[in-house]
Amino acid sequence: MDIDDLIAGVIAREGGYSDHPADRGGPTNMGISQAVARANGYYGAMQALPRTLAESLYRRLYWDQPGYGFVAETSWKIAAELFDTAVNMGAATATGFLQRALNALNRNQQDYPDLKVDRLLGARTLGALRAFRALRGASGDAVLLKAIEALQGERYIALAESRPANEAFLYGWLANRIGSS
Incomplete structure (x- = not known):
């Protein structure tokens, strides 16, 4: 893939x-x-x-610009999830979910320092991802993925709660976005 x-x-x-x-x-x-x-x-x-323009926009705005190719070098599954989340919620939100999840999984900074949740993919976030992966291995991807998707799901529900018109989309978001990458 x-x-x-x-x-x-x-x-x-x-x-x-x-x-x-x-x-x-x-x-x-x-x-x-x-x-x-x-x-x-x-x-x-x-x-x-x-379609060629749509493909170009997806690649540039939701893969290249946020730097998810660098994430793919460490974990394809996480990069794929970030891409899909970025398409639906924006790259800053997707990257913020990664940062929050990595912070929550670092065992009180025993494994790597907390990240500033600035919603930008930089050297520190990539370093934390590499440290997490070095400690947890490929099986850690499943846990990190669950954490990112939990944050994503919570955001969808909050969007529906804050604007009832969004309820029209909630079922599809949950069915087609959580676990779809």
């Missing part, structure tokens, strides 16, 4: 054109919102958004 497979999976889950009245993101196609398309130079009809 590689980033192309992840992108294809996201596009398959997101589906085609949608303009759901409860979606604050407005019209979307293949999961790319009109706001993201416009911010990246696409001004055509959202129904006609080229």
